Each structure stands twice: as structure tokens, then as C-alpha cells.
Amino acid sequence: MTALEIDGTLGEGGGQILRTSLALSLITGTPFRMRNLRQARSKPGLRRQHLTALRAAARIGNAEIEGDVVGSRDIAFTPGGIEGGRYEFDVGTAGSTTLVFQTVLPALLQCSVASTMTLTGGTHNHGGAPCDFIETVFLPALRRMGAHVSTQFERYGFAPAIRAALSWRDSAYRLETVESAGPGKVVMISGSFGCASELSTGLGQRGVRAERVAADALDCWNRYDQACVPVGEHLADQLLLPMAIARGVRMLTAKPAPYDHQR
Numbered sequence: 001m002t003a004l005e006i007d008g009t010l011g012e013g014g015g016q017i018l019r020t021s022l023a024l025s026l027i028t029g030t031p032f033r034m035r036n037l038r039q040a041r042s043k044p045g046l047r048r049q050h051l052t053a054l055r056a057a058a059r060i061g062n063a064e065i066e067g068d069v070v071g072s073r074d075i076a077f078t079p080g081g082i083e084g085g086r087y088e089f090d091v092g093t094a095g096s097t098t099l100v101f102q103t104v105l106p107a108l109l110q111c112s113v114a115s116t117m118t119l120t121g122g123t124h125n126h127g128g129a130p131c132d133f134i135e136t137v138f139l140p141a142l143r144r145m146g147a148h149v150s151t152q153f154e155r156y157g158f159a160p161a162i163r164a165a166l167s168w169r170d171s172a173y174r175l176e177t178v179e180s181a182g183p184g185k186v187v188m189i190s191g192s193f194g195c196a197s198e199l200s201t202g203l204g205q206r207g208v209r210a211e212r213v214a215a216d217a218l219d220c221w222n223r224y225d226q227a228c229v230p231v232g233e234h235l236a237d238q239l240l241l242p243m244a245i246a247r248g249v250r251m252l253t254a255k256p257a258p259y260d261h262q263r
Contacts, residue, residue, distance in 0.1 A: 005035070008073070013038065013041075015047075018050055018053070018054070019102065023107060025061075027082075037075065056100055060082060061081070086117075087115065088117070090119075098129045145249055162187065188202075196231070200218075230252055231254075236256065
């Protein structure tokens with residue numbers, strides 16, 4: 001089969017075009033070659049999390065790959081057959097484990113046997129869904145589409161700096177300190193409304209005040225709250241591929257999320 005030629009600068013030109021291409025290649029059995037990967041980014045080419053997603057897809061799909069090194073801007077991917085089983089993937093840095101998870105999950109859902117993945121790396125990353133979003137928002141939506149998926153995550157903190165802005169009761173908050181490989185902070189606002197749920201996140205960065213981190217989470221939550229729709233802007237992005245596979249599924253969502261140029 002002739003490989004598809006894909007320009008990595010299309011769309012927002014980040015890592016998502018790679019992850020989506022890998023998922024669809026595994027499911028359809030179509031080989032592809034991608035050039036100019038993340039060319040406009042401050043650090044172009046494959047980073048650790050992209051490389052882990054590529055190698056994870058290759059392992060699960062018995063694929064042949066070329067260009068699987070950090071910094072590579074050109075890769076080739078020729079899938080074999082998808083194989084369920086037990087897998088372990090280590091990003092090797094604090095890179096996003098959830099983005100790797102979302103890359104290979106659609107393929108594993110096609111298998112007739114159960115699969116187990118152990119992912120090691122970052123769980124709260126800029127440009128990627130935090131693990132809490134995966135567990136409380138993304139996976140429940142997939143289960144309503146017929147998928148059988150469960151996860152286990154560590155606990156993470158909820159900073160109390162946004163109490164006055166939300167006017168929620170004291171029992172709705174908690175502050176947690178957890179063991180971690182490095183320092184950091186995260187503010188998360190979550191809610192469940194019947195069959196719908198949402199989680200908004202503010203992630204700490206060096207040189208950014210805690211109040212700004214809380215404000216980021218609050219801004220995201222307010223956009224969802226004011227839109228009065230069951231599917232939030234980020235979940236809508238992530239459901240497009242599963243919906244295309246499931247067929248006959250509809251969703252009501254808000255204005256599409258802006259591109260994150262750090263992914």
C-alpha cells in the first residue's frame with residue numbers, strides 16, 4: 001500500500017496531527033510519512049512525549065517506523081496488525097502520559113482481548129489533558145459510547161485560592177500535598193451534572209503567581225458554566241476521533257477551544 005504523505009505544518013502544526021495520524025493509521029492499516037513535524041515550535045520535531053506515542057503505537061500495531069529519535073522532523077509509520085495485551089510505556093521525562101494514552105486508546109478499543117497499559121511520566125502538563133480530566137470527563141463520555149475502559153491515577157492537589165470567586169461551600173474544596181518527582185502546583189475545578197461532567201485546570205509555572213494559576217482555572221470553568229452545554233471545549237476536541245469510529249453519535253458543545261501552540 002502506498003504511504004500517505006502528510007505535511008506536519010497543517011492546522012496548528014503541533015503534536016496533535018501526529019497523534020491523530022498514528023491512531024487512524026493503526027485502525028485503518030494505512031501507512032504514512034510525515035514531514036516538517038512541529039517545525040514552527042520553539043523546539044521543533046519530536047519531543048519525548050511525541051516519541052513515546054510513536055513507539056507505543058508501533059509496538060501495539062506491530063509497525064515499522066523510521067525517524068524515531070528526539071528532534072526528528074520526518075517520520076515514516078507502516079502499521080501491521082493491532083495486538084492487545086499488557087504494555088508499559090515510560091515517557092522518560094515529565095512529558096504527558098495522557099497524550100500517549102489518547103494516541104493508542106482508539107486502536108486498543110478495536111481489539112477483541114482486554115489490554116492493560118502502565119504509563120510513567122507527567123500527569124498534569126500544559127497542552128495535554130490532566131489525568132483527572134481523563135478519569136472524570138473523557139472516559140465517562142467514551143463509556144456512554146460503548147467503550148469499556150478504566151484507569152487508576154495518583155491523587156493531586158486542589159488549591160483553595162478560588163473560593164471567593166466561586167462562592168462554593170467549604171466542603172467543596174480540599175488542599176492536598178502529595179509526593180512528586182519535582183515541585184509544582186495545580187488548581188482543578190470539577191463538576192458533575194447528570195450524564196455530563198467537566199474539569200478545568202490551572203497549572204503552575206516558574207515565575208507565575210499562584211493567583212494567576214487559580215485565575216486560569218476559573219476562567220476556563222466560567223466559559224463552560226456560561227455556555228450551558230454538556231460537552232466542554234476541550235472534551236469536544238478529544239471526542240472527535242472516537243465519535244468518527246463509533247458513528248451515529250452526536251454532541252452539543254461550545255465554541256471550539258483555541259489552539260495551544262506549545263503541544
